Amino acid sequence: MAENEAKPALNFIEQIIEADRKTGKHDGRVATRFPPEPNGYLHIGHAKSICLNFGLAQKYGGVCHLRFDDTNPIKEEQEYIDSIKTDVRWLGFDWGRHEYYASDYFEQLHAWAVQLIQAGKAYVCDLTAEQTREHRGTLTKPGKDSPYRTRSVEENLDLFARMRQGEFPDGSRTLRAKIDMASPNLNLRDPVLYRILHASHHRTGDAWCIYPMYDFAHGQSDSVERITHSICTLEFENHRPLYDWFVRELGIFAPRQIEFARLNLTYTVMSKRKLLNLVQARHVRGWDDPRMPTISGLRRRGYTPEAIREFCRRVGVAKFDGVNDIALLEHCLREDLNKRAPRVMGVLRPLRLIIDNYPVDQTEELTAINNPEDASAGTRAVPFSRMLYIEQDDFREDPPRKFFRLAPGREVRLRYAYFVTCTDVIKDGNGEIIEIHCTYDPATRGGDAPDGRKVKGTIHWVSAAHARRVEVRLYDHLFTVPNPDDVENGKDFTSNLNPNSLEKLTESFVEPSLAGAAPGSRYQFERHGYFCVDPDSTVDAPVFNRTVSLRDSWAKIEKGQEAKPNQGETTL
């Protein structure tokens, strides 16, 4: 047995669960839940919570419920419910029959409110929102009791019933818990339980005109579902005493709330409010813009669920409120895509290359490996002819130090094809290079020289006559700085938006094997990065998103050379 192998480290929540199982709490049962409010799209931060909650249930043979926390009809919509379900499934999790809605419990919640009134623990308050705020006190000063705090049980019962009947306008009354207006925890200063909202709910329609607050709904919903471990983020830590108070006063099943640090990522924002702002202000195309940290954006960008899950596993779970490097997410993505993405050749910024000694009308098919990481992926034929496109970046008329690619007089390998030597450079009237000429060595067919000579560089290409013209969208970080919220006074996070986060290339060419590639399919464009077919694609006008670039050590060298330019060169 592997009894003495080092156990993988447990995070603090797993430690709590294992301790509970050891003492036989809940008979060792584990039930968690993922409780989104359907008021926006899910993002990578939610993915952390989803992986945590569903992962714990899987690990300990328990269940994880999907519960929509839909207690505020003003902000919530069916569209969001649909997108959330799609995203959770896409991430690879299954809640089975355990799909619930806080709104399913409205009747029970109402009965519990009545129970609290009867016990003298809740009262109807006629203070306006502003007066309520004034009575609440401040962080350092205790609050004052509401003048309605001492109403009789009978009057409270009557008023609450009439609130439900719709006798009173929005905001005119609330139901409040009677706890302690002097508590240092503001959540315990007679929190509002119900507010009047004559709004139609996306599920209950017009059945209700009073709606429970989060605090009154969440814990009790957990209790109804017999959730054992109710995992939420740090900002709810202050709410735990209230969570426990309801459970205790009502005498119902008591789940345990545990708080962990939400995910933060460099070079992006994560709050729903800011994401919504980006969408509404049209800084991005929509919730699923490939630059967004939303699940739908990442999906469209070409991320895999596996990569996201692995990322969530690696960031860990703790109570430290820190920031994760987006480079880790990208690492997990490359790691996954490297194993599974078929390789193809695509030229993003084309430069014509003509092989002068290659027969004018000849075309031949060369064999290319589909995935060097996966022998079972096989090979494919790539057409080759006299006129090719190569990458503009792969040619320099005046090559810098350590540049291994094509330059006048230099010989390089065309991937899977031949060695070619540059013999001439053609420019237009403006001095722009428009075409280069080469000779090829027929003996190097396939890419190996029988005489054993080596070349420093191998570049990719497409045959001009056979290539498909496509649009390519290159993405960069949405923000130019690691922490977009770090702004000067008077500015907001949008001042850190990266103006170059999207670059569209409309003059790119890919090898013909890509014709008809389905939206969502992923490829590695050799030497560039991973790309996927965008849903905007049509048969005649394919669109590729760059999911993530390959690591580029030449770019680093070049950047280093820029940092310390050659002496003798002057800049005007």
Next chain:
RNA sequence: UGGGGAAUAGUGUAAUGGUAGCACGACUGACUCUGGAUCAGUUAGUCAAGGUUCGAAUCCUUGUUCCCCAGCCA
């Protein structure tokens, strides 16, 4: 200046009184028909000061810094 939390390499996370480890990043080098991948190596840390102890990241004391809370949002 009330209350609740948190501090371990650049970043994230382990070590639960007994050798401070892992991952990402950065930097070397090897290899290579992708300047990819892979492999090898280097770099770098216990917030501070006291105390307890044979021994402290861990326990105690004091301090520092950061996060959260004054919605009829969640």
